[in-house]
Amino acid sequence: RTIYVLNGPNLNLLGQRQPEIYGHDTLKTVEDLCRANCAEGFDIRLLQSNHEGQIIDWIHEARHAACAIVINPAAYTHTSVAILDALNAFEAPVIEVHISNVHKREAFRHHSYVSLRADGVIAGLGIEGYAAAVRRVCSLLG
Numbered sequence: 001r002t003i004y005v006l007n008g009p010n011l012n013l014l015g016q017r018q019p020e021i022y023g024h025d026t027l028k029t030v031e032d033l034c035r036a037n038c039a040e041g042f043d044i045r046l047l048q049s050n051h052e053g054q055i056i057d058w059i060h061e062a063r064h065a066a067c068a069i070v071i072n073p074a075a076y077t078h079t080s081v082a083i084l085d086a087l088n089a090f091e092a093p094v095i096e097v098h099i100s101n102v103h104k105r106e107a108f109r110h111h112s113y114v115s116l117r118a119d120g121v122i123a124g125l126g127i128e129g130y131a132a133a134v135r136r137v138c139s140l141l142g
């Protein structure tokens with residue numbers, strides 16, 4: 001059973017981009033962390049795109065290929081009805097992750113379209129949020 005770990009725009013620069021906010025670890029470290037926190041019988045497919053349509057296509061693919069989605073939609077969190085609609089067509093668990101505590105930041109980051117669908121939301125735990133999300137999915141699905 002495969003858990004899709006989807007990452008939105010600018011997260012390819014994780015580790016280089018505003019490290020005071022997002023830390024020094026890279027997306028490769030996030031991938032290793034997800035694998036390390038994955039229960040037996042589950043595997044991880046970590047993907048990143050700077051393009052909204054690509055993320056939507058991966059969510060559609062997940063409908064038949066994934067048992068759950070962990071998603072950090074990055075800036076699309078706050079703008080994308082289209083990603084919300086795609087997630088609403090996905091029937092298994094969805095956990096939303098933000099590395100930073102979006103509620104401590106600018107007001108435009110306080111609203112999330114994706115939270116209208118997410119079964120759980122994690123913010124401000126740094127990249128450990130991904131580990132927590134993967135563990136939650138594994139315990140939900142047994």
Ligand code: DQA
Binds near residue numbers: 074076098
């Ligand atoms: C983010 C928070 C978003 O507001 C921001 O646009 C990001 C990353 C986070 O992981 O903290 O790109 O989703």
